[in-house]
Amino acid sequence: MSDVVVAGGGLIGMTVAWRCAQRQMAVTVVDPDPGGGASYAAAGMLAPVAEVTYGEEALLELCRTSLQRFPAFVEEVEEVVGYDLGLRTAGTLVVGFDEDDMRALDDLRTYQEELGLDVQRLTPGQARRAEPSLTTRLRGALAVAGDHSIDARALHAALTVAAEKAGVQVLRSSIAAVSMDRGRATGVTLTDGTELAAPTVVAALGARTAVLTAGLAGMPDVPVRPVKGQILRLAGAEDMLRGTVRALVRGRQVYLVPYGRGGLIVGATVEDRGFDATVTAGAVHDLLRDAIDAVPAVTELELVETLSRWRPGTPDNVPLIGPSGVPGLVLATGHYRNGVLLSPITADIVAELVATGTLPDFATPFRPDRGR
Numbered sequence: 546m547s548d549v550v551v552a553g554g555g556l557i558g559m560t561v562a563w564r565c566a567q568r569q570m571a572v573t574v575v576d577p578d579p580g581g582g583a584s585y586a587a588a589g590m591l592a593p594v595a596e597v598t599y600g601e602e603a604l605l606e607l608c609r610t611s612l613q614r615f616p617a618f619v620e621e622v623e624e625v626v627g628y629d630l631g632l633r634t635a636g637t638l639v640v641g642f643d644e645d646d647m648r649a650l651d652d653l654r655t656y657q658e659e660l661g662l663d664v665q666r667l668t669p670g671q672a673r674r675a676e677p678s679l680t681t682r683l684r685g686a687l688a689v690a691g692d693h694s695i696d697a698r699a700l701h702a703a704l705t706v707a708a709e710k711a712g713v714q715v716l717r718s719s720i721a722a723v724s725m726d727r728g729r730a731t732g733v734t735l736t737d738g739t740e741l742a743a744p745t746v747v748a749a750l751g752a753r754t755a756v757l758t759a760g761l762a763g764m765p766d767v768p769v770r771p772v773k774g775q776i777l778r779l780a781g782a783e784d785m786l787r788g789t790v791r792a793l794v795r796g797r798q799v800y801l802v803p804y805g806r807g808g809l810i811v812g813a814t815v816e817d818r819g820f821d822a823t824v825t826a827g828a829v830h831d832l833l834r835d836a837i838d839a840v841p842a843v844t845e846l847e848l849v850e851t852l853s854r855w856r857p858g859t860p861d862n863v864p865l866i867g868p869s870g871v872p873g874l875v876l877a878t879g880h881y882r883n884g885v886l887l888s889p890i891t892a893d894i895v896a897e898l899v900a901t902g903t904l905p906d907f908a909t910p911f912r913p914d915r916g917r
Contacts, residue, residue, distance in 0.1 A: 546743065547570075547732075547741065547742070547743040548570040548571045548572065548745065548899075549565050549570050549572045549573070549744075549745045549747060550572075550573050550574075550575060550732055550733050550743040550746050550747070551565075551573070551574045551746075551747045552575055552720050552723075552733060552750050552757060553574075553575075553576055553749035553750040554575070554579030554715060555576075555579070555580055555583060555584040555701070555749065556584040556697065556700065556701050556884055557877050557878070557880060557884055557892070558574060558579075558747070558749035558750075558877070559574065559701065559705055559708055560704055560889065560891070560892035561877055561892045561896065562574045563704060563708040563711055563713065564892040564895070565899055566708060566711035566712050568899075571712070572708075572714070573743070574713055574714070575716045575718055575733060576715070576717065576718075577718060577719045578717070579701075579705060579715060579717065580701040580705065582751050582752075582854055582855070583752070583854045583855060583856055583857065584697055584698075584885070585697075585701075585852075585854060586774065586776050586852055586853070587697035587884060588697070588776065588800065589695045589697040589700070589810075589885050590789055590800065590802060590886070591612055591693045591886045592689070592693075592886070593605055593608035593692070594609075594662045594664060594691060595637045595687075595791055596883075597653075597657060597662065601861075601862060601863070602660070603863065603911075604862065606907075607864075607887065607910075608886055610890055610907070611887050611888075611891075615632070615693070615695075615889060616632065618888075618889040619695065619700070622700070622703050622707050625706065625710060626703045626706050626707060630696065630699050630700055630703055631695060632693060632694075633694045633695065633787075633788060633789075634693045636688060636689055636691065636693070636788045637688075637692035637694075637788055637789040637790070638679075638686050638687070638689075638789070638790050638791070639689065639791045640672060640685070640790060640791070640792045641683065641792075641793045642682060642792070643684060643795050644684070645795070645796060646793040646796065647684050650685065650687055650793065651666075654687055664688065665688040665690075666685065666686075666687060666688075667687065669681075669683050669684060671686070672688075675688065675787075676786055676788070678840045678841075678842050679840060680838065680839060680841055682838075683839070693788075693789075694788070694802050694803075694804070695804075696805055696808075716735075718735045718736070719735065720733045720734070720735060720757060721733075721734045721736045721738075722734045722757075723746055723748075723761055723871075723874060724740060725761065725871075728762060728763055728871070729871070729872040730746045730761075730874040732746065744873060745873055745875060746873060746874050746875070747875045747877055747895060748767075748869070748878060749877040750878065751769075751855070751857040751878060751884070752769060752771035752772075752820075752856065752858075754767055754769050754878040754879075755769045758874070758876075761871055763870065764869065764871045764874070765869075767865065767869075767876065768860050768865075768879075769857045769859055769878050770817070770857075770858050770859075771819055771820050771856070772815060772816070772817060772856040772857075773814065773816040773817070773821055773853055773854075773855055774812065774814055774854060774855070774856055775812075775814040775824055775825065775828040775829070775852070776811070776814075776832075776851075776852060777810070777812065777832055777848065777850065778811075778852075779808070779809045779810075779811065779843065779846040779847060780808060780847045781807055781845070781847050782803060782809035782842075785803065785809065785840065785842055785843075786809070786840070789803075790839060790840065792835065792836075792838070794839060797835050799812070799832060799839065800812055800813070801836055801839065801840060801843070811833065812832065813832075814828050820855060821853075823853065824852060829851055833848075856882060856884075857878050857884075858879070858881050859879040859881065862881050862882075863879070863910070863911060864878065864880045864881070864887060864891070865877075865878050865911065865913040866891055866894050866911040866912070866913075867894070867904050867911065867912040868898070868904070868912070868913065869913055870913065875898060876913045877895050
């Protein structure tokens with residue numbers, strides 16, 4: 546018998562499992578393809594300032610707090626696995642191409658400065674000195690020194706090693722249902738009929754969390770939906786970019802994130818199309834066109850991977866972290882664009898809740914029952 550069963554082995558689930566195991570809990574992670582969902586597609590941007598959105602101030606603070614914890618979190622994982630995970634701290638440039646783009650960036654900068662965030666307006670020349678591969682046609686940029694990135698796939702692989710070394714059992718299986726007894730979650734039932742008993746179940750299945758929890762007695766609906774994203778990976782980009790470039794290309798958004806040795810991620814579409822996994826010619830064309838407009842040398846790179854996955858979206862774009870409403874069932878889902886960034890703080894919140902029964906005060910805005 547485990548103390549905790551974590552349903553879902555992506556970055557959120559695996560980090561939760563590791564933190565719980567570090568508190569001397571017996572933990573089992575169940576996932577047919579650990580890290581194969583949104584974590585596999587994630588660009589790995591750690592960008593709370595560049596991605597700040599009007600009305601999401603509470604989420605911004607959660608993201609900034611998690612980013613503060615990220616260097617120590619990465620260092621801790623690196624100490625376990627014995628190799629560098631490639632945390633990039635060169636910052637982020639947000640660039641624009643025409644007057645409308647620059648007005649949008651100026652509006653963003655005004656809002657960022659109102660919130661006390663560190664952002665700097667750059668001329669085209671200053672932007673190109675920071676990132677020489679940028680096109681000469683850009684009109685200006687914002688520099689966000691504190692927004693970083695990490696190779697999400699490398700991080701997940703290392704977290705899996707760290708979790709298993711801490712005693713976490715990882716089962717490559719599918720869950721058929723949450724087991725219930727007298728209104729309380731008591732574990733999970735696998736599709737082969739195996740029963741895994743545990744006093745606590747953590748639902749960390751991303752966009753599929755609502756499928757797991759649907760129909761449970763006393764369980765409110767979990768408002769998590771799949772938001773499709775198509776994304777590209779290219780090779781041959783050694784020394785092309787120091788940090789992340791987010792471009793507004795005549796009103797269209799694209800980002801370019803370097804990783805590993807010469808890798809470059811270009812993304813991403815945002816589509817409310819359910820669990821549609823199709824990679825479309827139009828999306829690939831649009832992403833490459835805008836990436837090449839921002840960094841012309843992209844045209845010479847090798848296209849090595851196209852894929853689509855599903856971000857776990859919520860109605861207010863804010864994650865669901867905390868008690869589900871069913872005793873014994875905890876939610877850690879709905880992270881939308883910020884699953885990589887929020888992995889450390891989500892795990893800390895959930896591990897504290899499971900160990901002590903207490904949700905930290907700062908996590909109150911992210912309770913699943915907010916607004917009910």
